[in-house]
Amino acid sequence: MYRLSDRVCSIQESATMAISARAAAMKRAGEDVIAMAAGEPDFATPAHIAAAAKQAIDAGFTRYTPAAGTPELRAAWAEHIGKQRGITYRPDQIIITAGGKQAVWNILYALVNPGDEVIIPAPYWVSYPEQVRSVGGVPVILETTPEEEFKVTPEMLRRAITARTRLFILNSPCNPTGAVYTRDELMELAEVLVERQLLVLSDEVYDALVYEVPFTSIASLGEDIYRLTVIVAAMSKTYAMTGWRIGCAVGPAEIIAAAARIQSHSTSNPNSVAQYASLIALQSDQSTVEVMRQEFDRRRRYMVERLQAMPFITCTRPQGAFYAFPRIAETFGRTYHGERIEGSMGFCRLLLEHEKVAAVPGCEFGADAYMRLSYATSMENIQKALDRIERFLKQLD
Numbered sequence: 001m002y003r004l005s006d007r008v009c010s011i012q013e014s015a016t017m018a019i020s021a022r023a024a025a026m027k028r029a030g031e032d033v034i035a036m037a038a039g040e041p042d043f044a045t046p047a048h049i050a051a052a053a054k055q056a057i058d059a060g061f062t063r064y065t066p067a068a069g070t071p072e073l074r075a076a077w078a079e080h081i082g083k084q085r086g087i088t089y090r091p092d093q094i095i096i097t098a099g100g101k102q103a104v105w106n107i108l109y110a111l112v113n114p115g116d117e118v119i120i121p122a123p124y125w126v127s128y129p130e131q132v133r134s135v136g137g138v139p140v141i142l143e144t145t146p147e148e149e150f151k152v153t154p155e156m157l158r159r160a161i162t163a164r165t166r167l168f169i170l171n172s173p174c175n176p177t178g179a180v181y182t183r184d185e186l187m188e189l190a191e192v193l194v195e196r197q198l199l200v201l202s203d204e205v206y207d208a209l210v211y212e213v214p215f216t217s218i219a220s221l222g223e224d225i226y227r228l229t230v231i232v233a234a235m236s237k238t239y240a241m242t243g244w245r246i247g248c249a250v251g252p253a254e255i256i257a258a259a260a261r262i263q264s265h266s267t268s269n270p271n272s273v274a275q276y277a278s279l280i281a282l283q284s285d286q287s288t289v290e291v292m293r294q295e296f297d298r299r300r301r302y303m304v305e306r307l308q309a310m311p312f313i314t315c316t317r318p319q320g321a322f323y324a325f326p327r328i329a330e331t332f333g334r335t336y337h338g339e340r341i342e343g344s345m346g347f348c349r350l351l352l353e354h355e356k357v358a359a360v361p362g363c364e365f366g367a368d369a370y371m372r373l374s375y376a377t378s379m380e381n382i383q384k385a386l387d388r389i390e391r392f393l394k395q396l397d
Contacts, residue, residue, distance in 0.1 A: 077233070095249050300322070
Protein backbone atom coordinates (compact mmCIF):
# COMPACT_ATOMS: atom_id res chain seq x y z
CA MET A 1 0.00 0.00 0.00
CA TYR A 2 2.88 2.36 0.80
CA ARG A 3 5.91 2.73 -1.42
CA LEU A 4 9.15 3.04 0.53
CA SER A 5 12.26 4.58 -0.97
CA ASP A 6 14.89 2.36 -2.53
CA ARG A 7 17.37 3.92 -0.12
CA VAL A 8 15.57 2.82 3.03
CA CYS A 9 14.81 -0.62 1.59
CA SER A 10 18.55 -1.24 1.24
CA ILE A 11 19.17 -0.67 4.96
CA GLN A 12 19.09 -3.61 7.35
CA GLU A 13 18.02 -3.41 10.98
CA SER A 14 20.83 -3.31 13.54
CA ALA A 15 21.22 -6.89 14.77
CA THR A 16 22.74 -5.65 18.01
CA MET A 17 19.63 -3.65 18.81
CA ALA A 18 17.31 -6.43 17.61
CA ILE A 19 18.97 -9.09 19.78
CA SER A 20 19.03 -6.75 22.78
CA ALA A 21 15.33 -6.05 22.29
CA ARG A 22 14.52 -9.76 22.06
CA ALA A 23 16.54 -10.49 25.18
CA ALA A 24 14.76 -7.66 27.01
CA ALA A 25 11.38 -9.06 25.96
CA MET A 26 12.35 -12.50 27.25
CA LYS A 27 13.42 -10.92 30.54
CA ARG A 28 10.09 -9.11 30.84
CA ALA A 29 8.40 -12.48 30.36
CA GLY A 30 10.26 -13.73 33.41
CA GLU A 31 13.08 -15.66 31.71
CA ASP A 32 16.56 -15.59 33.25
CA VAL A 33 18.36 -14.01 30.27
CA ILE A 34 21.94 -12.75 30.50
CA ALA A 35 22.51 -9.97 27.98
CA MET A 36 25.99 -10.04 26.48
CA ALA A 37 25.01 -8.24 23.28
CA ALA A 38 24.78 -4.48 23.66
CA GLY A 39 27.83 -2.24 23.89
CA GLU A 40 26.75 -0.39 26.99
CA PRO A 41 28.67 0.01 30.27
CA ASP A 42 26.84 -1.39 33.26
CA PHE A 43 28.14 1.43 35.46
CA ALA A 44 25.88 4.31 36.44
CA THR A 45 26.76 7.70 35.01
CA PRO A 46 29.12 9.24 37.61
CA ALA A 47 27.22 11.18 40.26
CA HIS A 48 28.86 14.54 39.58
CA ILE A 49 27.81 14.35 35.92
CA ALA A 50 24.22 13.47 36.81
CA ALA A 51 24.20 16.31 39.34
CA ALA A 52 25.33 18.75 36.65
CA ALA A 53 22.34 17.76 34.51
CA LYS A 54 19.97 18.47 37.39
CA GLN A 55 21.60 21.83 37.91
CA ALA A 56 21.17 22.63 34.22
CA ILE A 57 17.44 21.85 34.39
CA ASP A 58 17.02 23.94 37.54
CA ALA A 59 18.84 26.82 35.87
CA GLY A 60 16.53 26.64 32.85
CA PHE A 61 19.18 25.44 30.42
CA THR A 62 16.47 23.74 28.36
CA ARG A 63 16.32 25.90 25.22
CA TYR A 64 17.78 25.46 21.76
CA THR A 65 21.53 25.75 21.49
CA PRO A 66 23.51 26.38 18.29
CA ALA A 67 22.99 23.47 15.90
CA ALA A 68 26.65 22.47 16.12
CA GLY A 69 26.59 22.50 19.93
CA THR A 70 27.37 25.05 22.60
CA PRO A 71 30.58 27.05 22.18
CA GLU A 72 31.62 25.98 25.67
CA LEU A 73 31.35 22.26 24.93
CA ARG A 74 33.12 22.58 21.58
CA ALA A 75 35.95 24.41 23.32
CA ALA A 76 36.06 21.77 26.08
CA TRP A 77 36.37 18.99 23.51
CA ALA A 78 39.19 20.89 21.81
CA GLU A 79 41.03 21.16 25.13
CA HIS A 80 40.34 17.52 26.03
CA ILE A 81 41.62 16.23 22.69
CA GLY A 82 44.66 18.47 22.96
CA LYS A 83 45.56 17.00 26.35
CA GLN A 84 44.83 13.38 25.47
CA ARG A 85 46.09 13.18 21.90
CA GLY A 86 48.51 16.09 21.67
CA ILE A 87 46.63 17.64 18.74
CA THR A 88 45.45 21.23 18.43
CA TYR A 89 41.92 21.95 17.21
CA ARG A 90 39.83 25.10 17.26
CA PRO A 91 36.19 24.98 18.41
CA ASP A 92 35.05 25.63 14.80
CA GLN A 93 36.68 22.30 13.88
CA ILE A 94 34.29 20.44 16.19
CA ILE A 95 30.59 19.61 15.91
CA ILE A 96 28.62 18.15 18.82
CA THR A 97 26.19 15.44 17.73
CA ALA A 98 23.48 13.17 19.12
CA GLY A 99 25.97 10.38 19.81
CA GLY A 100 28.90 9.02 17.83
CA LYS A 101 26.56 7.32 15.37
CA GLN A 102 25.19 10.65 14.16
CA ALA A 103 28.71 12.01 13.89
CA VAL A 104 29.68 9.18 11.52
CA TRP A 105 26.54 9.65 9.44
CA ASN A 106 26.98 13.43 9.20
CA ILE A 107 30.52 13.03 7.90
CA LEU A 108 29.51 10.36 5.38
CA TYR A 109 26.65 12.55 4.16
CA ALA A 110 29.01 15.50 3.83
CA LEU A 111 31.71 13.61 1.90
CA VAL A 112 30.27 10.67 -0.04
CA ASN A 113 28.49 10.99 -3.37
CA PRO A 114 26.45 8.18 -4.97
CA GLY A 115 28.86 5.59 -6.34
CA ASP A 116 31.80 6.68 -4.20
CA GLU A 117 33.66 3.84 -2.52
CA VAL A 118 34.33 3.73 1.22
CA ILE A 119 36.91 1.23 2.48
CA ILE A 120 35.78 -0.60 5.64
CA PRO A 121 37.93 -3.22 7.40
CA ALA A 122 36.08 -6.34 8.53
CA PRO A 123 35.12 -7.26 11.17
CA TYR A 124 33.37 -3.88 11.33
CA TRP A 125 30.87 -2.05 13.48
CA VAL A 126 27.46 -3.05 12.12
CA SER A 127 26.39 0.49 11.18
CA TYR A 128 29.30 1.41 8.88
CA PRO A 129 28.15 -0.40 5.71
CA GLU A 130 24.50 0.53 6.26
CA GLN A 131 25.32 4.20 6.76
CA VAL A 132 27.52 4.20 3.65
CA ARG A 133 24.68 2.68 1.62
CA SER A 134 22.21 5.18 3.09
CA VAL A 135 24.09 8.05 1.42
CA GLY A 136 24.50 6.17 -1.88
CA GLY A 137 28.07 5.05 -1.30
CA VAL A 138 29.58 1.63 -1.98
CA PRO A 139 31.14 -0.23 0.97
CA VAL A 140 34.43 -1.91 0.03
CA ILE A 141 35.14 -4.54 2.66
CA LEU A 142 38.71 -5.48 3.57
CA GLU A 143 38.86 -8.90 5.24
CA THR A 144 41.29 -9.12 8.15
CA THR A 145 42.32 -12.22 10.09
CA PRO A 146 43.27 -13.11 13.67
CA GLU A 147 46.80 -13.80 12.40
CA GLU A 148 46.96 -10.07 11.57
CA GLU A 149 45.26 -9.26 14.90
CA PHE A 150 42.26 -8.13 12.82
CA LYS A 151 44.20 -5.14 11.47
CA VAL A 152 44.55 -3.72 7.97
CA THR A 153 48.08 -3.72 6.58
CA PRO A 154 49.43 -0.94 4.35
CA GLU A 155 49.56 -3.37 1.43
CA MET A 156 45.89 -4.30 1.86
CA LEU A 157 44.88 -0.65 2.00
CA ARG A 158 46.93 0.32 -1.06
CA ARG A 159 45.45 -2.51 -3.14
CA ALA A 160 41.89 -1.52 -2.20
CA ILE A 161 42.17 2.11 -3.30
CA THR A 162 40.68 2.91 -6.70
CA ALA A 163 39.80 6.05 -8.61
CA ARG A 164 36.35 5.93 -6.94
CA THR A 165 37.64 5.65 -3.37
CA ARG A 166 36.53 8.59 -1.24
CA LEU A 167 37.15 7.55 2.35
CA PHE A 168 38.80 4.98 4.62
CA ILE A 169 37.11 4.12 7.93
CA LEU A 170 39.52 3.29 10.74
CA ASN A 171 38.22 2.04 14.10
CA SER A 172 40.80 1.77 16.89
CA PRO A 173 40.07 0.48 19.51
CA CYS A 174 37.81 -1.67 17.38
CA ASN A 175 34.25 -2.79 17.88
CA PRO A 176 33.85 -5.82 17.71
CA THR A 177 37.39 -7.27 17.87
CA GLY A 178 39.04 -5.08 20.50
CA ALA A 179 42.02 -4.56 18.17
CA VAL A 180 44.17 -1.49 18.86
CA TYR A 181 46.63 -0.22 16.26
CA THR A 182 50.12 0.65 17.48
CA ARG A 183 51.74 3.96 16.66
CA ASP A 184 54.05 2.28 14.12
CA GLU A 185 51.12 0.52 12.41
CA LEU A 186 49.23 3.79 12.14
CA MET A 187 52.31 5.51 10.73
CA GLU A 188 52.44 2.95 7.94
CA LEU A 189 48.75 3.43 7.13
CA ALA A 190 49.18 7.20 7.25
CA GLU A 191 51.94 7.01 4.65
CA VAL A 192 49.54 5.32 2.21
CA LEU A 193 46.72 7.76 2.95
CA VAL A 194 48.95 10.79 2.47
CA GLU A 195 50.48 9.33 -0.67
CA ARG A 196 47.01 8.82 -2.19
CA GLN A 197 45.47 11.92 -0.52
CA LEU A 198 42.67 9.79 0.87
CA LEU A 199 40.50 11.02 3.73
CA VAL A 200 40.19 8.87 6.84
CA LEU A 201 37.31 8.75 9.31
CA SER A 202 38.94 7.68 12.57
CA ASP A 203 36.34 6.28 14.97
CA GLU A 204 37.93 6.70 18.39
CA VAL A 205 34.86 6.21 20.59
CA TYR A 206 36.69 3.64 22.78
CA ASP A 207 39.87 5.71 23.13
CA ALA A 208 39.87 5.61 26.96
CA LEU A 209 39.42 1.82 27.11
CA VAL A 210 42.82 0.36 26.21
CA TYR A 211 44.70 -2.25 28.23
CA GLU A 212 48.08 -3.32 26.88
CA VAL A 213 48.64 -1.12 23.80
CA PRO A 214 48.68 2.67 24.36
CA PHE A 215 46.07 4.61 22.42
CA THR A 216 47.31 6.67 19.47
CA SER A 217 45.19 8.83 17.19
CA ILE A 218 46.25 8.73 13.55
CA ALA A 219 45.63 12.49 13.39
CA SER A 220 48.53 13.05 15.79
CA LEU A 221 51.14 11.63 13.39
CA GLY A 222 52.02 14.76 11.47
CA GLU A 223 50.49 17.71 9.67
CA ASP A 224 49.89 15.83 6.41
CA ILE A 225 47.68 13.13 7.94
CA TYR A 226 46.11 15.63 10.37
CA ARG A 227 44.63 17.49 7.38
CA LEU A 228 43.12 14.27 6.02
CA THR A 229 41.56 13.00 9.27
CA VAL A 230 38.11 13.38 10.78
CA ILE A 231 37.93 12.01 14.33
CA VAL A 232 34.69 10.69 15.82
CA ALA A 233 34.48 10.57 19.62
CA ALA A 234 31.71 10.31 22.19
CA MET A 235 30.76 10.52 25.84
CA SER A 236 28.92 7.19 25.83
CA LYS A 237 31.58 4.55 26.57
CA THR A 238 34.10 6.65 28.50
CA TYR A 239 31.63 8.19 30.94
CA ALA A 240 28.82 5.58 30.94
CA MET A 241 26.56 8.08 29.18
CA THR A 242 25.08 5.95 26.39
CA GLY A 243 21.52 7.23 26.75
CA TRP A 244 22.60 10.86 26.94
CA ARG A 245 23.48 10.76 23.22
CA ILE A 246 26.42 13.13 22.96
CA GLY A 247 29.23 12.60 20.48
CA CYS A 248 31.38 14.78 18.27
CA ALA A 249 33.22 14.95 14.98
CA VAL A 250 36.56 16.74 14.82
CA GLY A 251 38.49 17.68 11.71
CA PRO A 252 39.02 20.17 8.90
CA ALA A 253 36.83 23.24 9.40
CA GLU A 254 35.27 22.99 5.93
CA ILE A 255 34.07 19.42 6.54
CA ILE A 256 32.79 20.25 10.03
CA ALA A 257 30.91 23.29 8.69
CA ALA A 258 29.24 21.05 6.12
CA ALA A 259 28.26 18.58 8.84
CA ALA A 260 26.80 21.46 10.85
CA ARG A 261 24.64 22.50 7.88
CA ILE A 262 23.35 18.95 7.60
CA GLN A 263 22.60 18.79 11.30
CA SER A 264 20.80 22.14 11.25
CA HIS A 265 18.24 20.61 8.86
CA SER A 266 17.97 17.19 10.50
CA THR A 267 18.09 17.08 14.30
CA SER A 268 19.21 20.65 15.04
CA ASN A 269 21.15 20.83 18.30
CA PRO A 270 21.90 17.87 20.56
CA ASN A 271 20.10 17.78 23.89
CA SER A 272 20.95 20.93 25.83
CA VAL A 273 20.98 19.32 29.29
CA ALA A 274 23.19 16.46 28.08
CA GLN A 275 25.57 19.00 26.56
CA TYR A 276 25.96 20.76 29.90
CA ALA A 277 26.53 17.46 31.71
CA SER A 278 29.15 16.55 29.10
CA LEU A 279 30.92 19.86 29.64
CA ILE A 280 31.25 19.08 33.35
CA ALA A 281 32.38 15.52 32.56
CA LEU A 282 35.23 16.74 30.35
CA GLN A 283 36.34 19.50 32.71
CA SER A 284 36.17 17.60 36.02
CA ASP A 285 38.28 14.90 37.66
CA GLN A 286 38.78 11.86 35.40
CA SER A 287 39.38 9.27 38.11
CA THR A 288 36.02 7.55 37.55
CA VAL A 289 37.12 6.74 33.99
CA GLU A 290 40.17 4.89 35.26
CA VAL A 291 38.10 2.97 37.81
CA MET A 292 35.83 1.70 35.03
CA ARG A 293 38.78 0.90 32.75
CA GLN A 294 40.45 -1.22 35.42
CA GLU A 295 37.25 -3.15 36.08
CA PHE A 296 36.74 -3.79 32.36
CA ASP A 297 40.32 -5.06 32.22
CA ARG A 298 39.67 -7.49 35.08
CA ARG A 299 36.59 -8.85 33.31
CA ARG A 300 38.43 -9.01 29.98
CA ARG A 301 41.20 -11.20 31.35
CA TYR A 302 38.74 -13.55 33.05
CA MET A 303 36.50 -13.87 29.98
CA VAL A 304 39.31 -14.57 27.53
CA GLU A 305 40.90 -17.16 29.83
CA ARG A 306 37.57 -18.97 30.17
CA LEU A 307 36.79 -18.85 26.45
CA GLN A 308 40.22 -20.13 25.45
CA ALA A 309 39.68 -23.21 27.61
CA MET A 310 36.33 -24.15 26.00
CA PRO A 311 35.85 -26.81 23.30
CA PHE A 312 35.35 -25.69 19.68
CA ILE A 313 36.36 -22.07 20.48
CA THR A 314 39.45 -19.94 19.98
CA CYS A 315 39.66 -16.33 21.11
CA THR A 316 42.15 -13.59 20.30
CA ARG A 317 42.98 -11.39 23.28
CA PRO A 318 41.30 -7.97 22.80
CA GLN A 319 43.47 -4.93 23.50
CA GLY A 320 40.72 -2.33 23.84
CA ALA A 321 36.97 -1.61 24.07
CA PHE A 322 34.87 -4.14 26.05
CA TYR A 323 34.23 -7.05 23.71
CA ALA A 324 35.56 -10.55 23.19
CA PHE A 325 35.25 -11.94 19.66
CA PRO A 326 35.61 -15.72 19.89
CA ARG A 327 35.75 -17.88 16.78
CA ILE A 328 32.90 -20.42 16.77
CA ALA A 329 33.21 -21.84 13.24
CA GLU A 330 34.12 -25.30 14.57
CA THR A 331 30.57 -25.62 15.87
CA PHE A 332 29.04 -25.14 12.41
CA GLY A 333 27.54 -28.34 11.08
CA ARG A 334 27.33 -29.86 14.54
CA THR A 335 23.97 -30.42 16.21
CA TYR A 336 22.43 -29.33 19.47
CA HIS A 337 19.76 -31.82 20.60
CA GLY A 338 19.23 -32.77 16.97
CA GLU A 339 19.19 -29.24 15.53
CA ARG A 340 22.03 -28.44 13.15
CA ILE A 341 24.01 -25.22 13.70
CA GLU A 342 24.08 -23.15 10.51
CA GLY A 343 26.42 -20.20 10.88
CA SER A 344 26.78 -17.64 13.65
CA MET A 345 23.12 -16.58 13.47
CA GLY A 346 22.02 -20.15 14.14
CA PHE A 347 24.54 -20.56 16.96
CA CYS A 348 23.41 -17.36 18.71
CA ARG A 349 19.73 -18.20 18.23
CA LEU A 350 20.14 -21.59 19.89
CA LEU A 351 22.29 -20.12 22.65
CA LEU A 352 19.59 -17.55 23.44
CA GLU A 353 16.68 -19.97 23.22
CA HIS A 354 18.21 -22.80 25.25
CA GLU A 355 20.79 -21.22 27.56
CA LYS A 356 19.34 -17.70 27.77
CA VAL A 357 22.57 -15.96 26.78
CA ALA A 358 22.25 -13.09 24.28
CA ALA A 359 25.29 -12.69 22.02
CA VAL A 360 25.66 -10.96 18.64
CA PRO A 361 26.35 -13.22 15.63
CA GLY A 362 29.54 -12.44 13.78
CA CYS A 363 27.78 -12.31 10.42
CA GLU A 364 26.49 -8.87 11.41
CA PHE A 365 30.09 -7.66 11.62
CA GLY A 366 31.10 -9.22 8.31
CA ALA A 367 32.68 -12.24 10.05
CA ASP A 368 30.32 -15.21 10.21
CA ALA A 369 32.90 -17.45 11.91
CA TYR A 370 32.63 -15.45 15.15
CA MET A 371 30.30 -14.05 17.78
CA ARG A 372 30.62 -10.96 19.93
CA LEU A 373 30.34 -11.06 23.71
CA SER A 374 30.33 -7.85 25.73
CA TYR A 375 32.03 -7.78 29.11
CA ALA A 376 30.35 -4.47 29.93
CA THR A 377 28.28 -6.30 32.52
CA SER A 378 28.87 -7.56 36.05
CA MET A 379 31.41 -10.25 36.82
CA GLU A 380 28.57 -12.35 38.22
CA ASN A 381 26.75 -12.18 34.89
CA ILE A 382 29.93 -12.95 32.99
CA GLN A 383 30.62 -16.03 35.10
CA LYS A 384 27.06 -17.30 34.71
CA ALA A 385 27.02 -16.62 30.97
CA LEU A 386 30.31 -18.42 30.40
CA ASP A 387 29.12 -21.39 32.46
CA ARG A 388 26.05 -21.60 30.21
CA ILE A 389 28.08 -21.23 27.00
CA GLU A 390 30.43 -24.02 28.14
CA ARG A 391 27.46 -26.24 28.98
CA PHE A 392 25.97 -25.51 25.56
CA LEU A 393 29.22 -26.41 23.78
CA LYS A 394 29.61 -29.68 25.67
CA GLN A 395 26.19 -30.82 24.43
CA LEU A 396 27.10 -30.48 20.74
CA ASP A 397 27.30 -33.60 18.63
